[in-house]
Every structure is written in C-alpha cells, then in structure tokens.
Amino acid sequence: MPNLWILIIIGVVAVMGFVGARQRALSSGQGDIRNLHSLPSFYGTNAMLAGLIPSLVVLALWTAFQPLVIQSSVTHIIEADQELSDGQLSLAMTDVRRIATGLELAIESGRLDLDEVMDMRADVTDVRPLLGEMGVAVGSDVTPRDLDAAQRFVAMAQTGNLLKTVLVIALSVLGTAFAFVRTSAVFRARIAVERVTMALLIAAASIAILTTVGIVLSMIVNTVEFFRLYPATDFFFGTRWNGTSQLGVLPLLWGTLYISVIALIVAVPIGLFAAIYLSEYASPAVRSFAKPALEVLAGIPTIVYGLFALLTVGPFLLRVFGSGGTFGVDWMSGATAVITAGVVMGIMLIPFVSSLSDDIINAVPQAMRDGSLGLGATPSETIKQVVMPAALPGIVGAILLAASRAIGETMIVVLGAGAAARLSMNPFEAMTTVTTRIVSQLTGDADFTSAQALVAFALGMTLFVITLALNVFALYIVRKYREQYD
Amino acid sequence: MYDEPALESKVTNKDIKIAARNVQVFYGDTHAIKDVNVEIQDKTVTAFIGPSGCGKSTFLRCLNRMNDTIDICRVEGDILLDSEDIYDKRVDPVQLRAKVGMVFQKPNPFPKSIYDNVAYGPRIHGLAKNKADLDEIVEKSLRRGAIWDEVKDRLHAPGTGLSGGQQQRLCIARAVATEPEVLLMDEPCSALDPIATGQVEELIDELRDSYSVVIVTHSMQQAARVSQKTAFFHLGNLVEYGETSQIFTNPVDSRTESYITGRIG
Numbered sequence: 001m002p003n004l005w006i007l008i009i010i011g012v013v014a015v016m017g018f019v020g021a022r023q024r025a026l027s028s029g030q031g032d033i034r035n036l037h038s039l040p041s042f043y044g045t046n047a048m049l050a051g052l053i054p055s056l057v058v059l060a061l062w063t064a065f066q067p068l069v070i071q072s073s074v075t076h077i078i079e080a081d082q083e084l085s086d087g088q089l090s091l092a093m094t095d096v097r098r099i100a101t102g103l104e105l106a107i108e109s110g111r112l113d114l115d116e117v118m119d120m121r122a123d124v125t126d127v128r129p130l131l132g133e134m135g136v137a138v139g140s141d142v143t144p145r146d147l148d149a150a151q152r153f154v155a156m157a158q159t160g161n162l163l164k165t166v167l168v169i170a171l172s173v174l175g176t177a178f179a180f181v182r183t184s185a186v187f188r189a190r191i192a193v194e195r196v197t198m199a200l201l202i203a204a205a206s207i208a209i210l211t212t213v214g215i216v217l218s219m220i221v222n223t224v225e226f227f228r229l230y231p232a233t234d235f236f237f238g239t240r241w242n243g244t245s246q247l248g249v250l251p252l253l254w255g256t257l258y259i260s261v262i263a264l265i266v267a268v269p270i271g272l273f274a275a276i277y278l279s280e281y282a283s284p285a286v287r288s289f290a291k292p293a294l295e296v297l298a299g300i301p302t303i304v305y306g307l308f309a310l311l312t313v314g315p316f317l318l319r320v321f322g323s324g325g326t327f328g329v330d331w332m333s334g335a336t337a338v339i340t341a342g343v344v345m346g347i348m349l350i351p352f353v354s355s356l357s358d359d360i361i362n363a364v365p366q367a368m369r370d371g372s373l374g375l376g377a378t379p380s381e382t383i384k385q386v387v388m389p390a391a392l393p394g395i396v397g398a399i400l401l402a403a404s405r406a407i408g409e410t411m412i413v414v415l416g417a418g419a420a421a422r423l424s425m426n427p428f429e430a431m432t433t434v435t436t437r438i439v440s441q442l443t444g445d446a447d448f449t450s451a452q453a454l455v456a457f458a459l460g461m462t463l464f465v466i467t468l469a470l471n472v473f474a475l476y477i478v479r480k481y482r483e484q485y486d
Numbered sequence: 487m488y489d490e491p492a493l494e495s496k497v498t499n500k501d502i503k504i505a506a507r508n509v510q511v512f513y514g515d516t517h518a519i520k521d522v523n524v525e526i527q528d529k530t531v532t533a534f535i536g537p538s539g540c541g542k543s544t545f546l547r548c549l550n551r552m553n554d555t556i557d558i559c560r561v562e563g564d565i566l567l568d569s570e571d572i573y574d575k576r577v578d579p580v581q582l583r584a585k586v587g588m589v590f591q592k593p594n595p596f597p598k599s600i601y602d603n604v605a606y607g608p609r610i611h612g613l614a615k616n617k618a619d620l621d622e623i624v625e626k627s628l629r630r631g632a633i634w635d636e637v638k639d640r641l642h643a644p645g646t647g648l649s650g651g652q653q654q655r656l657c658i659a660r661a662v663a664t665e666p667e668v669l670l671m672d673e674p675c676s677a678l679d680p681i682a683t684g685q686v687e688e689l690i691d692e693l694r695d696s697y698s699v700v701i702v703t704h705s706m707q708q709a710a711r712v713s714q715k716t717a718f719f720h721l722g723n724l725v726e727y728g729e730t731s732q733i734f735t736n737p738v739d740s741r742t743e744s745y746i747t748g749r750i751g
Contacts, residue, residue, distance in 0.1 A: 376611060386597075
C-alpha cells in the first residue's frame with residue numbers, strides 16, 4: 001500500500017480519536033467541563049497524538065531504512081557469485097534495481113502476479129521485452145544472477161511494505177485506543193499533552209544539533225583519511241599549493257585572511273558610521289526608510305556580488321591602477337585581484353556590521369545619553385565618549401561575526417580574486433582562498449579516495465575550526481556585554 | 487548661553503533666575519503642561535511636588551531643553567534664564583545645559599572610572615588648564631557630593647561598581663563639577679536609602695549657597711526639609727506656588743491641601 005494511503009488512514013484514525021476522546025471526556029464529566037481535570041480538547045489532542053506520533057515515527061524510519069536493508073541483502077547475492085570492484089558492483093546493482101522496478105511495475109499494472117514473477121527464470125522467459133513493455137529499458141540481456149537478485153529485491157520490498165502497513169496502522173489504532181480508554185474526568189490530559197509538546201520541541205532542537213555533530217564527524221573521518229595519504233606537517237606548513245602534488249595550506253590561508261582583512265577595512269568604518277547615523281541622528285522617518293534599504297544589501301545573493309566584482313569593480317580598478325590607468329601606475333595586471341574581491345566582500349558585509357551595531361548602540365540605555373547631554377556635551381561628544389565605549393564590546397562581537405562570514409565566503413572570491421595560490425603582499429595580484437580551493441578540488445573528476453579530493457575535507461576542517469573559534473569568541477564578548485545592562 | 491557671548495546682567499541675591507511664562511508642553515496630541523507661570527529665585531531651593539503624571543518632571547526637563555531629545559515633544563511659551571529666552575533660535579542647547587545641570591531619577595554613571603565620570607564635564611568644557619587643576623576639580627566636586635571619603639582610594643575603579651546611593655552622589659558630583667548656575671534634580675533620592683537621602687539633602691542645602699536648585703520630589707517631608715519655595719502641580723497645571731512654610735501650613739488652594747494631607751495623589 002503506498003505511503004499516501006497509510007497517511008490518510010492514520011489521519012482518519014487520529015481525527016476519530018480526537019472526536020471520540022473529547023466526547024468520552026465530556027460524558028465522563030456529566031457534560032459539565034468544570035468536572036474535568038483539563039479542557040475537553042486536551043483529551044482529544046492526547047488521543048490524537050497517542051496514535052499519530054508512534055505510527056508516523058515508525059513509518060518515517062521504516063521508509064528510510066527499508067531500501068538500505070534490501071540493498072545490503074541483495075548485494076550479498078551478487079558478491080557471492082564473483083569478486084567485483086566497487087565500480088562494477090555499483091553498475092550491477094543499478095541493473096538489478098532497474099529490473100526490479102520493471103517487475104514491480106508489471107505486478108502493479110496486473111500484467112503478472114507476484115508468483116509468476118517469482119517463478120520467472122532467465123533461461124526460460126525472455127525478460128528484456130517484458131521490461132521494455134513496462135517502459136524500462138535494460139542495456140543487455142538479463143543474466144540469471146541479475147534476475148535472481150531482482151526477484152529477491154521485489155520479494156523483500158513486497159514483504160517489507162506489507163509489514164510496514166500492518167505495523168503502522170496497528171500502532172495508530174492501538175495508540176489511539178489506549179488513550180481513548182484512559183480518558184476519564186480524572187485523567188490529567190493537559191499535563192500529558194504539554195509533555196508531548198515539550199518532547200516534540202526537544203526532538204526538533206536535537207535534530208539540528210545532531211546534524212552539526214554528524215557533519216563534523218564525517219569531516220573528521222575524511223580528514224584523518226587525508227592525513228594518512230599526505231603528511232600533516234606538509235599540509236599545515238607547506239608554502240606551495242598546486243592542487244595535485246603540493247598541498248600546502250599556507251598560501252590559501254594567507255589569501256583568505258588578506259581578502260577578509262580588506263573586506264573588514266571597507267565594511268567596518270562604513271557600517272559603523274551608518275549605524276551611528278541611523279541610531280543617533282536619523283529622524284524616525286529617515287530611519288524607517290534607510291534601515292530596510294540598507295538591509296536590502298544583505299538580501300542580495302553573493303553570486304550577484306561576484307558578478308559585480310568580475311564585471312564592474314575589477315575592470316574599474318584595472319582602469320585606475322593598471323598600466324596606462326588614471327594614476328599612471330602599473331600595479332594591476334588583471335581584473336581579478338585580492339583588492340577586487342576584498343572591496344566587494346566589504347560592501348556585502350556593510351549591512352551585516354551596520355545592522356548588528358545599530359541594535360547594540362540602541363541597547364545602550366537612554367539614561368547614559370541623557371546624563372552626558374545634561375552635562376552640556378554635544379551629541380558627537382556623547383557618542384564618542386559615552387555611547388561608543390559602552391557599546392564597544394558588542395561592536396567588537398559584531399565585527400568578529402562579520403569576519404567569520406568573510407572567511408567563509410566563496411562566490412565573490414571565485415569570481416573576483418582569481419585562482420592562483422600565492423604568498424604575496426601585493427593586493428593587486430590574484431590570489432585564492434580556502435573556500436574556492438575546496439570547490440575546485442571536489443568539482444573535478446578526481447577519485448574521491450585520492451589525496452587531491454580528500455584535501456578538501458582537511459581544508460574544510462581548518463576553516464571550520466577558525467570560524468568556530470571566531471564565533472565562540474564573538475559570542476563570549478557579546479554575552480559579557482549583555483550582562484552589563486540587562 | 488548665546489552662541490555669541492553676551493553681556494550678562496548683574497545678579498543680586500534673590501534675583502529671579504528662571505522665569506516661565508505661559509508654558510505649554512505637548513507630547514504628540516497630549517497636552518502635558520498647561521499654561522504654567524513660575525519664577526524661580528537664585529540661591530534658593532525650589533521643590534516641585536504633585537502626584538505622578540502631573541507634569542512636574544516634564545516641566546523640569548523644559549528648563550534645560552532636555553525635552554529636545556524627545557521627537558514628539560513640543561514646547562510653547564517663554565522660559566527666560568537671566569531674562570533671556572532659552573528657546574530662542576540663537577540659543578545653543580549644549581551651552582545652556584552646561585549652565586543648567588541635571589541629576590536624574592536613576593543613577594546613571596558612565597561606564598568609566600569614578601575619576602573620569604567627574605572629569606567628564608570639565609574636560610568637554612575645557613575648565614581645567616592642566617592635570618593638577620583637573621585633579622583639584624575632581625576632588626572638590628567629590629567632596630561637595632559627600633562621597634570623597636568613600637572613593638578617594640579607588641578613583642580609577644569603574645563608577646558602575648558603586649552602590650546605588652554612592653552612584654547617585656557620584657552623579658551629583660559630576661553635575662557640580664561643570665560649575666552650573668542652576669541644578670535640576672529629578673527625584674534624586676528615589677533610589678536611595680534614608681542615610682544616603684540625608685546626605686544628599688544636606689548637600690542640597692549647601693549647594694543653595696552657590697546655585698539655584700530645583701528639585702522634583704514625591705516626598706513631602708523632603709520638600710518641607712530642603713526647599714524654601716514649593717510649587718504644587720496637578721494634572722499639568724501649576725496649582726499653587728509660594729513659600730514652602732506657607733504651602734505646607736496654610737495652603738490657599740483646596741487641591742494643595744488635599745494632596746498635602748494625603749487625600750489625593
């Protein structure tokens with residue numbers, strides 16, 4: 001039975017449970033809800049959740065894991081026949097799955113029944129035209145081994161689906177019935193529902209956290225694998241990067257930090273001054289227009305900033321600093337350079353810095369400003385000497401958060417900074433960063449088990465540790481600041 | 487007070503320091519102060535009393551244009567300081583506030599050291615010629631604020647680390663350090679214990695020798711103790727203004743009597 005039907009059935013059971021339990025609660029309270037421990041709808045919700053949650057959880061898990069179990073079991077059949085490499089095995093499995101799909105379609109359309117499919121023999125029946133009829137094209141004639149595996153596949157899937165349907169519907173009915181029987185005036189349904197609500201919220205939070213943990217663990221595993229193939233000292237202290245034999249991280253880190261620093265030099269003063277204007281000087285009318293307008297910048301996808309860097313800012317800088325340019329200096333030879341990417345990334349970070357700083361400056365109590373203004377200080381003296389020192393820890397936190405975004409930024413650098421890994425002080429030269437190298441190492445046709453591909457995980461891990469440290473530091477500073485006034 | 491320095495009229499004792507004529511204050515559409523006329527004398531403590539929301543703090547804040555920082559607030563009428571209109575276009579509110587200092591209801595020390603808190607005003611107004619001069623101003627102000635003995639050993643500790651009463655006396659010292667001519671105090675003792683209140687009241691009495699002090703208070707005993715003149719506000723109107731002794735013993739208006747005896751408020 002398809003999942004949709006199962007869902008409809010457990011939905012109907014849940015609605016019946018809700019209505020039934022509500023009625024039962026009302027009648028057990030002699031029709032007066034003041035005799036009940038909880039409001040009638042709590043009893044209904046309790047019965048509904050008791051049926052829904054276990055059946056939905058089992059349905060989701062079963063649907064997710066059944067293919068994996070079948071896959072591994074079928075793989076054994078194929079491997080029993082002969083030793084295969086990973087590539088051959090995955091090809092064979094693809095064939096098996098296609099055949100199985102064809103057979104399932106044949107059963108569904110009523111062309112064959114399950115027993116006929118199970119009795120099929122490759123040397124007797126010609127399976128290929130049959131599959132063709134079902135719209136499944138198979139490259140070669142079906143071997144007995146493949147048909148065997150496919151039959152096993154179909155059989156297991158059939159049994160699995162049947163078991164799933166029975167189990168899920170049984171859980172739904174039993175859960176609802178259990179809650180229905182328990183429903184009485186003294187049953188504390190409100191507390192039960194509240195507890196389930198809390199459990200659901202905890203489950204949502206844990207999924208987010210567990211995903212993070214999973215990502216980190218998988219990165220660690222691959223990073224360790226990489227360090228088996230490539231010495232860690234060469235990776236961390238190597239000054240050369242060519243993407244194949246020389247995988248030193250230093251030139252990439254240098255490019256990352258250089259571009260980030262230029263971005264912050266652009267973003268911090270502009271963002272901070274904009275924030276000061278918005279929070280201290282702007283009239284409410286200007287503020288209500290300017291703040292959202294500034295935040296529109298934050299909504300532009302970074303790839304668009306990348307185009308802006310490649311097509312507008314880069315050529316402009318080249319006209320100014322390139323040979324025969326405005327200044328008559330020949331510092332820049334191509335449009336893609338550290339300065340191009342840095343400036344555009346800085347523009348991207350302006351709304352980030354300004355909106356965080358604006359919130360922090362607004363959090364400085366008005367009493368501070370009143371105290372300063374009441375002593376005859378001008379607004380700018382007040383900002384410089386009272387508001388800024390009070391807001392400084394928070395602003396530092398905002399800048400560090402902006403820095404960790406700059407370090408992790410990819411698209412602007414791909415388009416704006418070039419692809420050459422080098423250790424140089426010249427901001428007009430092309431350089432590359434950790435993030436862009438991760439992209440290029442993984443998008444080629446390199447084998448996923450080679451050092452060239454696995455280095456991406458080591459790079460990702462390095463980046464993750466750096467940004468994590470920055471974020472933790474920033475949050476620590478921001479939190480310390482919050483305690484001061486709240 | 488004016489951007490261009492003007493000749494100041496000579497002030498004799500008990501001169502009129504601040505005169506308000508037909509002052510109206512609006513917060514958006516709300517008429518907060520209605521037609522207030524009052525003359526505040528120099529070298530006198532004037533107390534503003536009245537129930538909460540009667541407009542006494544609002545009126546106090548008009549006297550040094552602190553209401554300018556509130557966008558929806560509008561002031562009409564004339565307020566004269568030494569016979570010059572403080573709401574005149576030529577008046578720089580920054581200079582006005584240097585002359586008319588203010589102490590707020592809640593202690594609001596800056597997140598700086600005790601020394602820097604007091605030195606803040608003298609520094610921005612350039613009152614000290616050198617470091618020794620500044621040290622002297624700070625010590626003198628802290629002594630006037632009756633807090634010197636408690637903080638003299640930790641002048642460079644943060645001002646926010648002091649207790650509430652100490653913070654308020656620090657704020658008074660900070661206001662005194664700029665040598666204002668008028669000191670406005672908005673319920674300066676509402677966050678203080680009786681001992682600190684007593685110290686601040688003593689301080690107010692001493693300040694009378696050099697300044698005109700205007701104090702908003704909810705405590706009628708305090709008004710009776712520290713002030714020579716009392717103004718009673720009710721629902722945005724100035725109901726009665728006169729000698730403190732007369733207001734408290736023989737009020738003219740029945741509303742004043744009701745408030746003082748605790749029947750309205």
